[in-house]
Amino acid sequence: MFNEYSAKDPLRIFEEINNIIDLLYITQCRTTRNALLNRLRRLLAVLVSAARPGAPYGAVIPAGNSMAMQTPYDPPALSGPAPTAPMQNIRQAMDQRTFTAAQLAQYNGKGENPAYVAVNGVVYDVTDQPGWAAGSHFGLKSGLDQTSAYISCHTGQPMLERLEVVGRLVK
Amino acid sequence: MTKSEPCPAMEQSRMSAKELLFDAEGKIKDGTLQKQNLIWLELTGCSGNIISLLNGADPGFFYLLTAMTNFLYNNTLMSAQGENAMELFYSALKGDFILAVEGAVSTRDGGIFTVIGQYKGEPVTALRAVREAGEKASHVIAVGACASHGGVSAAYPNPAECIPVKAALTRKVINLPGCPCHPDWFLGTLAHLLMYGEPELDGMGRPVLFYGDTIHTHCERRSYFDNGIFAKKLGDPECMFKLGCRGPVTRADCPVRKWNGYVNWPVGADATCIGCAQFGFPDAMEPFVSFDTYRGENDA
Numbered sequence: 001m002f003n004e005y006s007a008k009d010p011l012r013i014f015e016e017i018n019n020i021i022d023l024l025y026i027t028q029c030r031t032t033r034n035a036l037l038n039r040l041r042r043l044l045a046v047l048v049s050a051a052r053p054g055a056p057y058g059a060v061i062p063a064g065n066s067m068a069m070q071t072p073y074d075p076p077a078l079s080g081p082a083p084t085a086p087m088q089n090i091r092q093a094m095d096q097r098t099f100t101a102a103q104l105a106q107y108n109g110k111g112e113n114p115a116y117v118a119v120n121g122v123v124y125d126v127t128d129q130p131g132w133a134a135g136s137h138f139g140l141k142s143g144l145d146q147t148s149a150y151i152s153c154h155t156g157q158p159m160l161e162r163l164e165v166v167g168r169l170v171k
Numbered sequence: 172m173t174k175s176e177p178c179p180a181m182e183q184s185r186m187s188a189k190e191l192l193f194d195a196e197g198k199i200k201d202g203t204l205q206k207q208n209l210i211w212l213e214l215t216g217c218s219g220n221i222i223s224l225l226n227g228a229d230p231g232f233f234y235l236l237t238a239m240t241n242f243l244y245n246n247t248l249m250s251a252q253g254e255n256a257m258e259l260f261y262s263a264l265k266g267d268f269i270l271a272v273e274g275a276v277s278t279r280d281g282g283i284f285t286v287i288g289q290y291k292g293e294p295v296t297a298l299r300a301v302r303e304a305g306e307k308a309s310h311v312i313a314v315g316a317c318a319s320h321g322g323v324s325a326a327y328p329n330p331a332e333c334i335p336v337k338a339a340l341t342r343k344v345i346n347l348p349g350c351p352c353h354p355d356w357f358l359g360t361l362a363h364l365l366m367y368g369e370p371e372l373d374g375m376g377r378p379v380l381f382y383g384d385t386i387h388t389h390c391e392r393r394s395y396f397d398n399g400i401f402a403k404k405l406g407d408p409e410c411m412f413k414l415g416c417r418g419p420v421t422r423a424d425c426p427v428r429k430w431n432g433y434v435n436w437p438v439g440a441d442a443t444c445i446g447c448a449q450f451g452f453p454d455a456m457e458p459f460v461s462f463d464t465y466r467g468e469n470d471a
Contacts, residue, residue: 020223029373031383084400110463127465130387130396130419134461138451 013043013163019158026156050117077078097167099123101145104169109135115142119150126165145169181389184405184427185299186360192230195362209240210260211314213247214297215285216274216326217331218314219351221247226353228432229446235358239365260300269364270308271357275317275324275333276301278322284331298339302367305340310364311327311339312345314357319348319376320450327454337376345369346376350424350447355428356381359408364399375450377422386418386444389426406441407459415461417446
């Protein structure tokens with residue numbers, strides 16, 4: 001289940017395109033390859049529509065931006081150059097809400113609590129993610145910092161972009 | 172296409188193993204294809220995969236036994252016993268053969284926790300048998316969860332230190348995970364090997380033909396998931412995502428192929444998919460069912 005980015009989010013589109021290209025280098029499965037190629041085509045269609053003369057967000061798409069090289073587990077930096085609009089939204093979400101490890105532990109997908117996990121200091125909502133049925137995923141539980149598990153299994157894959165950022169993890 | 176007609180794509184997928192098998196039978200009959208020897212080793216497991224294979228239908232086990240292969244050895248089904256059985260095993264190793272392995276490989280204390288027989292006064296451990304046969308076979312097929320990735324035999328705390336077949340050998344292994352393996356997955360893979368060689372495999376060594384999509388992709392309750400309508404208890408007709416269904420992370424064609432003579436499958440019988448065909452089962456797929464799941468404000 002992919003997020004449908006709008007043309008307002010060109011940086012996230014570039015980021016995912018870059019990750020898909022990485023994945024295409026290593027995948028041997030024809031079905032996966034075809035799914036990735038289809039996804040590439042859809043992302044390009046969004047960019048093409050944005051680049052057309054008169055398109056409302058056409059001018060926003062930067063050429064050769066540095067975000068294209070960002071890895072999916074590398075969260076947006078909290079300091080540095082001024083962010084563009086979509087990144088600003090993520091930063092706002094991260095700044096608005098913070099979680100200690102103890103607070104994060106409550107969000108285990110049980111009872112009244114949605115399922116959150118932290119990766120590289122960013123807290124994501126996985127409640128409705130298909131792979132996180134009932135708040136667990138391949139034996140991993142929500143409510144925890146899963147950075148090392150993420151890096152060992154999903155490096156180079158466009159996973160985190162699909163998730164809603166709900167805050168950041170603090171000590 | 173009317174409602175009573177099956178989806179052609181689904182029907183094509185369901186018929187994939189049968190077509191391979193009938194093609195192989197035709198080629199063997201007209202002499203353009205030779206039968207090959209087959210050895211089926213049962214190691215550290217529960218016999219579930221050979222029982223599943225016996226449950227195969229149209230064509231089934233008898234077809235495998237008589238029309239497709241020279242079935243030389245199986246430690247569960249063969250009539251020979253004791254040293255005589257092991258004599259048959261070692262004589263079979265002298266020729267060309269395809270090796271199917273069911274069960275994991277116990278390695279603790281030199282593998283002595285699983286002994287499949289005695290040969291010349293020495294115990295033949297699972298570890299020894301799979302290495303002796305595995306390095307000589309033309310192809311090795313790991314049948315079922317335990318052989319493919321350790322499965323139940325290697326579940327925590329893994330007292331016999333079981334490992335998958337691939338980890339015990341230094342060669343390529345075709346993995347057919349599933350607890351048990353569907354008869355079609357094995358028979359279809361075998362027919363492909365006989366006619367065309369190795370089928371296309373994914374990064375985990377599974378044939379894309381049978382493991383190309385997730386359970387979730389073709390699940391009959393998928394529209395409920397897409398609309399956010401979830402079952403609250405087993406027996407409800409909606410998507411069992413909130414009950415902990417592992418269909419979204421499990422690659423297999425169960426929704427299309429179904430089980431027990433193509434009659435039904437777990438979700439069709441109101442049970443969650445427990446991910447038995449996914450690597451890491453059972454530990455990584457637990458809990459199999461959850462009831463106290465967060466449902467959000469609109470679905471409490």
